[in-house]
Amino acid sequence: MLRLKKTVVMIGMMGAGKTAVGTALARHLKVPFLDSDEEIVKAAQASIAEIFERDGEPFFRDREAEVIGRLLRGDPCVLSTGGGAFLSERNRSQIHEVGISVWLRADLDLLWQRVRHKTSRPLLRTANPRETLRQIYETRLPVYGLADLAVDASADYSIEQMALRVAEALKMRPDVLGEP
Numbered sequence: 001m002l003r004l005k006k007t008v009v010m011i012g013m014m015g016a017g018k019t020a021v022g023t024a025l026a027r028h029l030k031v032p033f034l035d036s037d038e039e040i041v042k043a044a045q046a047s048i049a050e051i052f053e054r055d056g057e058p059f060f061r062d063r064e065a066e067v068i069g070r071l072l073r074g075d076p077c078v079l080s081t082g083g084g085a086f087l088s089e090r091n092r093s094q095i096h097e098v099g100i101s102v103w104l105r106a107d108l109d110l111l112w113q114r115v116r117h118k119t120s121r122p123l124l125r126t127a128n129p130r131e132t133l134r135q136i137y138e139t140r141l142p143v144y145g146l147a148d149l150a151v152d153a154s155a156d157y158s159i160e161q162m163a164l165r166v167a168e169a170l171k172m173r174p175d176v177l178g179e180p
Contacts, residue, residue, distance in 0.1 A: 001180070002029075002171070002177050002178060002179065003177070003178065003179070003180040004029050004031050004076040004077075004176070004177055005076060005175065005176055005177065005178065006076055006098065006099045006100050006175070006176045007071070007072055007074075007076050007077050007078070007079050007098065007099035007100075008022075008025065008076075008077075008078045008079065008099065008100055008102055008166075008170065008176070009068075009072075009079045009081060009095045009099045009100065009101045009102065010022040010025075010078065010079065010080045010081065010102055010104060011081055011085065011086040011101050011102065011103050011104070011144060011147055012083065012103050012104040012105065012106065012144060013083050013106060013111050013133075013136070013137055013140065013144075014083040014111070014115050014133075015106065015110070015111040015112075015113075015114035015115040015118075016083075016104040016105075016106045016111065016153060017104050017106070017114075017153055017159065017162060018080040018081065018083075018104055019035055019080045020159045021104060021159055021162045021163050021166060022035075022078045022079070022080040023078075023080075024159050024160055024162070024163035025078050025163040025166050025167060026077065026078035027163075028163050028164065028167055029078065029167065029177070031075075031076060031077050031078060032075070032077040032078070033077065033078050033079075033080070034071050034077050034078070034079050034080070035079070035080045036064060036067050036068050036071060036079060036080065036081045036082060036085060037064075037080075037081075037082045039067045039070075039071065040060070040063050040064060040067050043063070043067065044063065048060070048082070051063075061084070061088060064081075064082060064084075064085055064088075064091070065088060065090045065091055065094070068081060068085060068091050068094060068095070069094050072094055072095065072098040072099050073098070076099075079099070083136075083140070084140075086101065086140075086143060086144060086146075086147070087140060087143050092143075092146060096148070100148045100149065100170070100173065100176045101146075101147040101148045101149070102147065102148070102149045102150075102151060102166055102169070102170070103144045103145075103147035103149065103150040103151070104151060104153050104162070104166075105144070105150045105151065105152050105153060106152075106153035108133070108134055108137050110153060110154070110155055111133060111137065112130055112133055113155070115133065116129070116130070148173075149166075149169050149170070149173070151165050151166050151169050
């Protein structure tokens with residue numbers, strides 16, 4: 001039985017599957033699954049959209065960094081982060097020092113198929129959400145490219161298949177997933 005030695009931090013665009021794949025991966029590795037956005041919502045007792053609207057994005061990003069730092073200091077787990085979390089140098093440093101970042105790399109068309117009917121995406125509340133998604137995607141790609149690992153998503157893969165693909169990638173890193 002392989003043991004998880006560091007927290008695996010799922011990063012990527014909205015719709016990449018961070019929560020779904022992260023949950024399946026955690027189940028596969030027999031470790032807890034945590035979601036930084038859920039932890040922020042619990043602490044603030046408000047939705048992400050409400051926090052953005054009421055307090056602004058900078059306030060949200062500060063809380064996000066605090067929560068990610070706290071979760072990274074806990075027992076190794078699978079941690080899903082919001083799509084913008086990895087853009088912060090502070091978050092990237094924390095993740096790199098203590099955990100491992102795994103980018104779920106999905107193309108723009110796949111992401112759009114997954115998010116176009118969701119009303120829970122504050123960044124897509126624009127006149128042209130598809131164009132907004134494209135702009136966010138293009139801006140974030142170079143930063144996501146700094147991730148420790150990248151695993152390509154496909155519409156053909158089930159959530160379980162993606163989780164197994166991530167587990168296989170992690171096995172290449174004995175400092176992360178290895179013998180007890």
